[in-house]
Amino acid sequence: MGDIFKIRELRYIPRWSVFFIDISVIFFSVLVSYLFLKSLGVRLNFIEYQNEKIFSVIIVNILFILLFKTYAGIIRHSTFSDFCKILWSSGSTLITLLGLNFISALALGKPLFLYPVLFLFFFISIFLMFFFRMITKQFFSIFIDKDVSSKERVAVVGIGDTSVSLANAIIHNPDHPYQLAGFLSARSDSKKAMLLGHKIYNKKQFLKSDNLREQFDAVLIKDMMTKREMEEWTALALDHGLKVLKAPVASIIKEDDVVKGIRPLKIEDLLNRPAIKIEGEEVKSFHVNKTILVTGGAGSIGSEIVRQVAQLKSSLIVVVDQAESPLYELQLELLERFPNQRFKFVLADISNYSRMEKLFEDHRFSIVYHAAAYKHVPLIEDNPHEAIFVNIGGTKNLALLSKKYNVNRFVMVSTDKAVNPTNVMGASKRAAELFVQSLQNSSENTTKFITTRFGNVLGSNGSVIPHFKKQIEKGGPVTITHPDIIRYFMTIPEACELVLQAGTMGKGGEIYVFDMGKPVKILDLAERMIKLSGYTPGIDIKIDFIGLRPGEKLYEELLTDHSTTIPTHHEKIMISRDPVMAFEDIEALCQQIIMLAVNKDSLQIVKTLKVIVPEFISNNSEFEVLDKISEHEVYE
Template sequence: GFYRRWWRYVSTRDIWGAARGVAIGCLIADLTVYFAHPVRGFPLPRGVAVLDFLLLLAFVTGSRLLARTVTERPAPGRLVVRGKEVIVVGAGDAAWQVVRQMLRTPELRYTPIGLIDDDPKKRNIQLEGVRVIGTTGELPHILRDSPPDEILIAIPSAPGELRERVVEAARQARVPVKTVPGLHELISGRVSVAQIRPVQVEDLLGREAVEVDLESIASYLKDEVVLVTGAGGSIGAELCRQIVRVGPKRLVLVDHGETPLFEIERELVDERSFTATVPVLGDVKSETRMRQLFESYRPSVVFHAAAYKHVPMIEANPLESVRNNVLATKVVADVAVEMGAERFVLVSTDKALNPAAVYGQSKAICEWIVEAYGARRDVSTRFVAVRFGNVLGSAGSVITIFRRQIEQGGPVTVTHPEMTRFFMTIPEAAQLVVQAGAIGGRGEIFVLEMGEPVRIVDLARDMITLSGKEPEREVAIEFIGARAGEKLHEELFGDGETVRETPHPKIRRATRPPVDTAWLEEELGELQRLVDSGETLEVVAKLAAMMREPKRAVAVQPAAHPQ
């Protein structure tokens, strides 16, 4: 047992402090005896000085270890198993903290009975007296022979593949699974048992934590007035949370929804102690209101996240969609240029590539507006667009819909068995949008690294499994066919785009010839006229025509996709 313990987890700060004190005390005492000769005729043997140091160190540190042992020893009657028996997956820092807290706090009613880790060097080692009993490959056999009450995944950086393997083994053994939060959720360095939660589908996707270059972000946001449109939405609200981390001079929150605007403003003030927030109820489609707003606060950085996004709803309401997505973007961009804003960052989408629906077409035109302004040498504002796929857990997302359907007992409705989508978490998307703003050049489009596309039917099965039910048997999956405007597979890079790396490993640059500025102005003017006249069919036809034959400043170059 002595060499099978992770001694690096034993607290040594107090021991080293005691050792320094003992060494100094012994040194003073020995020098006094050797040079002052308090007992004449009896010289002190040199070995006595060494024994004095060792014995004193043993008594000083031993007394402290004894006191700690007594205080941590379980009370009488608590030596038997208490509460739930738990197998902990992981044998690192997070696992040690969790196991230690379980053992020290009987009120939690958790008893760790074993550890699982794939590192062969950790086989049979012990953390706080709890032994590593096997690997994740052996977990099915362990659960069959000695099923615990619960399994806890205590690896914040665990890849989705490992989590899925543990969840599948637990499902077959009918053992509940919980996890500590992922790295992107952990703010402090410690992991608490209070943070343990059920495994969610986001964990199985295995998105890695984003490394944000706070220095580069602070260089353009710190002590600046920043304006965020759509601040009450999923992405807009998370952008606000990320921006306040670097200390802007003032953060102007713009949204036309009273309740979501109130909620994010209260969160920033009450929970994050950022009082320099200005909540503004306003419509980004109103040029007059936007001009008043920019004149009052003079923002130097604008994040434009306001947009309608639900594809079926937009297909049914194309006039308002074009008004809110396309024309409003033009309004905010025009006013930003007029008022001398330094940067304009557009939140875009992968649906802007080869769009088959009004939503994608509207966002494609928004990207054109960014490119056109970036190409103008008479404009000092630096325009960039950031393109990414679906975000997990946003309002109206497929995750939310599936969760509600599972709670109701099914069926879970999937449009097509082969449909795939790119996914990332809301914090990850917002962090990379802010980071892209630091990289941004003129009229450039940045594309976030989305990983591998996920089959929607697999996502549905995972969510049913995580709910403790059996897919198909207890909760049915029903295929209802693709909705209007939906594509089976989304893309991140389009024809004619050259893909280049950026200083950030999760952000790439897509370059292409910008659209002709005069042509775009003319087409946007025509769209404005059709929308104001209420010509629904003509607006839809106009969008399709613009997508077919966009007039670019120079010839389109062949695409260069990443390997």
């Protein structure tokens, strides 16, 4: 038993052993070649120098083995390139010996070696070296590698070159928990074909047969697929109880890294769209050697803005946030990832004007990215004064300081909830938009004030997808406010690229909106996430409808009713021309609402907010009474 365990602990055959075996194969091949011809009664040339001739063949071949390093690869992971090395080595040996024969024939009148001997030696040696490697691979596969019964049986989608490379990567990396079980193809002309020793199953054949579904545990798709292909194969797999795995073949070169990168498909993969085309050089030129301020820098959007700006060779990036622990964690990450970039991490509240002014005075920023805001709708509905302090007052502080200290560009991150708002959070962001826009044409202004507006961000703090994941991990139920609720989604990197691009292309005063594609029904999102986690919606994981939360609406919008959309040179980026207010008017209203927030008079705060944002109609909220009063006043 002890010997068996020692064999199982063997991970590879040492190189010196492979070298010795290859030499033994060469010696054996020469002897077999000569003995075969001798048994046929063939008379050999220069019989008196037979030992020397055999020795010279072996020496020549050893020299080429050393040159091409045929012994260097780990045999259990041999690939086509390793077999090519053997061909090059043996072929070069044959050519060299043929050259010696040619010289011998010219000088001595007859060749040194009989040509049948050379060709027999060539074919026998190649065959035996190949055979040795194949037997070794099979030995490791059966006796050394992990028990295949514990591995996931994977069906690779596609039969093209990329799929074959992916399948080879799985075969040649037995330490990973996957076993190639076959291929899936939409084509119908390959039913009886075999690929890498495995069957190719047609999609229709797969759908009709329960036996085929029993042969697989998971379907493996590639990140190079179109969204439509990915959705089709995902639906096929999930409908039949199979896992869906994704391989990063587009961005990884090494086979081992490809297999390491295989992971369960995430809902974000299905919601993602082709990334917006960003003019990298133009964006970079705006940031090189500039001092940048990012507020809300420890949040989902702010931290990604910092990561992207850190690649653009700015002279200094100042990161401001009032959340201590997230800011510290970001500091540790950025200092490790970007050792050559200068950072300054500031724990501060943007509603503190004097604290902010000290930063502007000390650093003279060229660009300000304003991502700091309170964003959770129900919390803000219960605490409207906090939205006034941060979303309006904080934005007002930063915008006025940007004008005072001649910041070149001020880029504000806004939200689709600012459009026809139904909650305090959205209305406070719309008020902030109005204030920022009003400064563009104010007296003595040199700053370009730019706003970006987009929908929900996949994976951001507190967003629906991480929330659903936690609920699924706990065994459910998954809670949805309403069966018909829909939302737009975009990825965090995509959102931040939009912010950087807007800061570059903006002339001042614009609100940029993004073509976010089709909205997603949250119920469909939840059901898909449950299936991707290996459960059945409604059976394994229940879905509960809890009703709309205060201030929440079924449908989000990106444009106001009175706005017009102007295209830009980016097909996915548009300019929303919303109504604007004069600086003096919005300034006075903001001062008034901030004073009300100090007194924490929620009704008066929201009433004034509705004056600033006339389209703000509360929904499922205690503040709906204010809309009824307003309607009654109009009627009177």
